[in-house]
Amino acid sequence: MPSLGADMEYGTLLEWRVGPGDNVKRGDIVAVIDTSKAEIEVEIFQDGVIGQLLVTEGTRVPVGTALATVRAGAGDGAPPPPQASEPIAVTPALQAETQPPAPAETPVPPPPAVPRPPQVHRLRVSPVARRAAEQLGVDLASVAGSGSDGAITKADVERAAEAVAPSVPPATPARAVPESASAPAPAPTPMPPGAAPAEPADRAAAMRLAIGSLMARSKREIPHYYLQTQIDMSRALAWLQEENLRRSVADRLLPSALLLSAVVEAVAAMPAMNGFWIDDAFRPAEGVHLGVAISLRGGGLIAPALHDADHKSLDELMAGLRDLVKRARTGRLRSSEMSDPSITVTNLGEQGVDLVHGVIYPPQVALVGFGGIREQPWAADGMIGARPVVIATLAADHRASDGHAGSRFLTEIDHQLQEPEEL
């Protein structure tokens, strides 16, 4: 079970996407797991052949538990990169060569060892509905979907639950001991009389707990300092509007992409903001893995990474961001995206308020915040006019940098946004 963020202690294996004997390539999605925050697609970090699946679907296990064995390198002469920089590779999960149960030459055991719940994966089910089904103990295969293309909605699940039994078990508590559940739904337990049917409240509570514990750790351990500056966005937005006129819908840019790109460029000038505070020392990150705080529907947030943002063009950043936000909100993030962003940006967006003072994600050392872009009175050249303005803030770790460096960093973000065509 890979660690997908500093706040994750357990994960539930929801679904295997491979079986014993399957050939896999580095980056293939092999399983779907549920952290307390989201459903995540787990990518494998090397080429090989799946040996045994060690954890059955529906089982909750601590971070570090081996999920499966993999025999390395089959069907491909190229050895995996020696310094395996993928964060997942450093976790004990899916640890190939060191797993005793799968010697390289042993015949692969037949697949039936792991029963697959029938049908379920081929149904169109929203993550919210899937969660509701788990909590209500509803078999999704028996639910008729009323959503588009027959997709099963949460309402369908609730109707099915009411039809089957008026009172159903709540989900296993967030801190429950890992149990070897061979059935996807937890075993029913009696509810106290008069109790309301289980709501996704359990999950929301688990997420709040995870966010709370990480943020409390941040505030406890990291001596934050805060800076803010107002940035005139008129050039950036004028350029954006002009640019979008020429572009087809799918290629259009949002102001967020410019803001992210400006941060990436500014990091190049101020690398002290990009990295980790570990064991009383600052470790600069290799490359810029830009964490993007994304609010989730129904509450909570998640900050997956746009990897190697410093090697992406503005268009690639925009495409990456669009894809990431959509998948974060529909529950299909990948494990590599959940691991180790090197600096995070939180952007309140156009519906947001003026400014945000962020809380740093440990072990990162900086968090950049953008408020909503507002038309404001702005003095320039002895004149006051109205201009679109955004307030950029920096929360940074005083162990790793000082206000002077932070100030130069924010100023650099401003400079970048005054030359949008260079982003």
Add this chain to the structure above:
Amino acid sequence: MNQQELRDVVIRALTDVAPDIDPATIDPVTDLTEQLDIDSMDFLNIVVAVHKQTGIEIPERDYPKLLTLDDAVAYLLAAEQRGAGADA
């Protein structure tokens, strides 16, 4: 596409970015962004999906004309009748 088909396209695009939405509960005359907590990124994804399905080009300046379900359907229907989506 007729009105009902266009409506289905919009609803499918909506539920694709926000799977928790029950289409039956959408108020067709209320701002979707507020009603369904849709931000600019979600909205862009919806516009892209509608474009893919219908071939209709929706310029950025027209986004405010698509803010409710009824308005969006009316806009798309008018665009189709103008022939904007004839090659779709």
